[in-house]
Amino acid sequence: MKTELEAIQAEALEALKDVNSLDTLESLRIAYFGRKGKLTDVMKGMGQLSNEERPIIGKLGNEVRAALTEAFEAAKNALESQQQEQQLEAESIDITLPGRKPAYGKAHPVMQTLERIEAIFMQMGFQVVTGPEVETEHYNFDALNTPPDHPARDLHDTFYLTDGHLLRTHNSPVQIRAMENQKPPVRIIVPGKAYRVDYDVSHTPMFHQVEGLLVDKHVTFSELKGVLVSFARQMFGDQTQMRFRPHFFPFTEPSAEVDISCTMCRGKGCRSCGHTGWIEILGAGAVDPEVFRAVNYDPEEVTGFAFGMGVERIANLQFRIPDIRTFYENDLRFLHQF
């Protein structure tokens, strides 16, 4: 019996070598371990053995069974892995086929710029305030120290409405409204649309501005410089240089136009900056005492500064669109670029 068992083991192990599918493996398993299997048959003869032989042969039988079981398991695992690999290979795809991209929209490029400007000033404690676009002469001009026969009114070509109102030419009227409604300190920015009679490659009749106003007991021109320098560094990069030039606005005194070092040539001089190295980005100044008087603030008790910038202009420092009227065609090929 011992010889028989050893022969079965050798024969089975030999047969396993030729197995190449799970089906043949199963048939082979039944041929040895099944109810009428060879190993089962041999083990059935155990009962005829002597008491001395039985434990020895029994032990051997168990060893053969364990060895064969292990060999069958291993063969099965190998075949399963092989089969899975084949299946995976069959499932291979062309990964250059297009991805199924979830649709996502984009904010308008002018709005993207406006929101960046807002975020920078909000970090500095400025509150966002808005106001009407249809305005009166009083808020748009008179309260801003620009009386009717003042030549400064020529600076803005104004759209008038048939009912005597006008479209604000800047966002400054909101500063007046804010000061009328609130006691100092005031620290606001006013984003929004403004209008001027102008239509060419660098002007649209409607455009966006962000104006700012800070009023408190003691606000200096130095602080105006500080706020705008922080803004420029965040907006245009921390290497940005800034230049304040004296200028004239009726509602600020002293007034300044503010330039940044050219974003194209970093101040060396190129075509974009007219070879000056500088690009004008905004107007600013200390709030004129007449403006404070118009809102019943006492110019001896408070001081302040104001600034204003054109969003399209700032957007276009980055985007370099040759005709800014393109912003308002809403051509989807254009909108998708930003």
Add this chain to the structure above:
Amino acid sequence: MNVTQNWLKTYIDFDFSPDKLAERLTMLGIEVESVKQLGAALEGVLVGKVDAIRPHPNADKLVLCQVDIGETDALQIVCGAPNVYEGMFAPVATIGTALPTGITIKRAKLRGEESHGMLCSEKELGISDEAAGLMELSSDLSIGSPLTEALGLDDVIFELEITPNRPDCLSMIGVAREIRAETGNDLKLPQVNGQEGEADINELTSVIIDDPDLCPRYAARVIRGVKVGESPAWLKQRLESIGVGVINNIVDITNFVLMEYGQPLHAFDYHKLTENRIVVRCAAENEQIKTLDEEERNLIPDMLVIADAEKPVALAGIMGGYDSEITEITCDVLLESANFQPSSVRATAKKLGIHTEASYRFERGADPEAVIPALDRAAQLIAELAGGTLCEDVIDVYPGRREPLQIQLRAERVNFILGTTLETNEIEQILSRLGFNVEASQPEENIYQITVPSFRGDITREIDLIEEIARVYGYDNIPTALPKGDIPIPAPNISVEVRRRIKHFLLGSGMMESVNYSFCHPNCFDKIRLAADNSLRDTLKLRNPLSPEMSILRTTLLPSLLENAQHNHNHQIDNITLFELSTVFIQGAEPARVAGILAGEIGEGVYGNPHRSPDFFDIKGTVEGVLDVCGTTDYVFKKTDDPTFHPGRNAEVLLENKRIGILGEAHPKVLESYELPYKAYLFELDLEALADAADFSKRFEPIPIYPSVLRDLAIVVDQEMQSDMPIEIIYSTGGELVESVRLFDVYVGDQVPEDKKSLAYTITYHSATETLTDTAVNDLHDKVVKQLNQELGAKLRM
């Protein structure tokens, strides 16, 4: 205005390079827009004289010229110009000269004859396009001198932008004064020592000012026996260098002094003035004047004119009259130098549409104290250059004389406003250099009494002086600091939050943001088929629109979005998904709206993500999403008869029975108006109403512990039945055990009877307190089915 370096240097010394001067002026607030070196490219070009001409031995069209350039030997130059003649003065480009055309002159042999330079045309020198012959030079030029110098081209032109508050800088002397503030150098003003003749002006003419408010000062001189003719070269050069046209010596002198002092002058032909006298008055009814530009002007009574005894002879401060102008036969001149009220000049110039160098200055405010120096200067130049005799005395009617303005200045206030630490002596020095008289009125408190010079009409307050100090001290020298004050606490603003959430949602849903003009064409309401009495037609209108397309303010965003769709379709872009957040304009208010459009095709149109046409439920889902992100839940969609939309495919959005917006498929006639070949789906919602209804308060709800049980249910109902009716019944019958009901299929076809449809729902049953047993769910579900049958006649579809 333009100034030139050489001209400025006659009034003040400075040794800035042109670029440095431009930078300093800019940093003083006089922005230099351009710097142009006139003769930069003409180095090596000299004034030459053609002494002799011989024929070229080997060429018919060429000649050999002996040209004197002031050296011992004349140059031989080969020339082919038709206009060359012996004795001609012409520009000579010597060997080594690089001409603006890019040619560099070398010694050359032309057809065997040596040529030591080139005689030039104006085109070759870049002076003009004249190329027909040599540039002929005046024979009084010095032979051998550099051409740029001889022609006054060795100069630099600065184009200045003068802000409206600084009329004093609209002159050479004014700009020189700014350079004085920068350098501290003294001004060199023209010396006037006019030799007066014997005739007394007071016997020849008189001046009456009828309206002293509009004419604070009027001065006149008379010069007799002038010879009107061409101006001398230096005077023509000066005027031409800044782009002022040359007319005749008298007019040129008035223009020269205008540019020098900023004081407009006018010369009348004395004998063309009726009774030879001047009356400054307002125009009479129906008066007319023919101005120098030969236009007949109708005058109205608030226009100030200069008149003689019977008629207007000039528009005060704007333009002279044609009939009294200086002509070749003028012999005696009455020269006017006056000051006019700015707003009156401005109003008249605007009404008549005439804008001149004179009106430009008077509108902004001229210096009343410049009237006499400018008059004397011009009178002397006329006497010198036009050979006349200056009459004795000057007429100077000056009803508007004012004491110089005095302003108190606190040195502490200067530093308080600017954030600087300026010393009092720095402040004193800056103001003195600007021409202010500085007197320490209360020295122990650093308080000054500042006297403002007459040319600085813009300085009336302490803050104006502080600005002067700041700009001369230099804005760049003012230290930079961050604000120290308290940061105010802003009030919460729900509409900002609503806008932000809606925008994020719409962008996330794949829509692109558009921004449109607030203007629109009045016909847009017809295009979207609004009823004649629709209140949206009640618009604000522009008095001065750019075009009909931009003549009213929009009351709805929908036409703009339809136009965007049209534009894109016309450019073959048909995946139209756009939204806009903006205010609209109704009488007395500017409510904010959000609107959107879906049209053409959505989806990427690639394998695996094909294009498809949007439908009503895309736009409805978008609106539902907008409402959801605002936290509003109690909204209802209800069909309307809004003519903009397909009558069966639209809905208004109701919140507590109030209409807050509309959505739907655009009516085919609307699509036709915008030339869209496919359906378009639109929505527009009132942001204010959304902000009012918005609810961002959130409370935690426990995650269900017990499992849910799902049951599908398909029922057959009448085709007209709205799909939400069974849902209401399911909820009301099932009570709190019905967690949700989801419609997952709608079927019409062979499997159901005609006029019927099948609706299939998934009902989720759930209890918060126990695991529902099958029996309990089955009982409840049966009840629901029964109820549907009873109330709606719904039959279970098997």
